[in-house]
Amino acid sequence: MRCPYCQSEDTQVKDSRPAEDGAAIRRRRACPDCGGRFTTFERVQLRDLIVVKKSGRKVPFDRDKMHRSLDIALRKRNVDPERVERAVTGIVRQLESTGETEVASDDIGHLVMEALKLLDDVAYVRYASVYRNFREAKDFQNVLGELGDPEEE
Incomplete structure (x- = not known):
């Protein structure tokens, strides 16, 4: 593994x-060379996923990008980071x-919505x-109605 500080290949x-309930290894x-310390995570990857955007453009799936979007929705919400990590791992496994x-x-957005609905109502609406x-405000009212009825969506 290359050092992120000095680029030395001898780390x-x-x-x-184990991390993420055994789904990853934290090293x-x-x-x-430089004395720098850092952490890496090793995860099983069953296959390389390609995301097809609405425009038709194709980009590689980025787990960290999806995790950041959940973190943004959950900002200033009291949700255990371990639960968020389990949700991300679950979504990736489903995909x-x-x-x-x-x-x-x-499809990814829908899975993230389902996960957020279970994690935090405010983050789900965000x-x-x-x-x-x-x-418009009516759109917020509609999604709040979905939270009251788990059969919808």
Whole structure:
């Protein structure tokens, strides 16, 4: 693993332990050249996923980008980061288990909405306002109605 500080390719693993309920390995590393310390995560990746945008453009799936979007929706909400990580891992597993290498961005957005509905109602509404491109207050009322009725959506 290359050192993020000095780019040396000779880094050493100092500690390894399971993370994300055993779905990943967290490794503490040190660089003997510059003395820098950093953490890496190793995860199983069943297949490379390609996201098909609404415009038809195709981009590689980015787990970290999806995680950041959840973090933005959950900003200043009291949700355990471990629950968020489990949600992200669950979404990725769902996407990988479909057997498809290409996935529509709408499908990812829908899975994120489902996860947020279980994590935090306010974050769900925040994400929905961007994902569904709300234009007026009535749009917020509609999504709040969905929260009251779990059969909808």
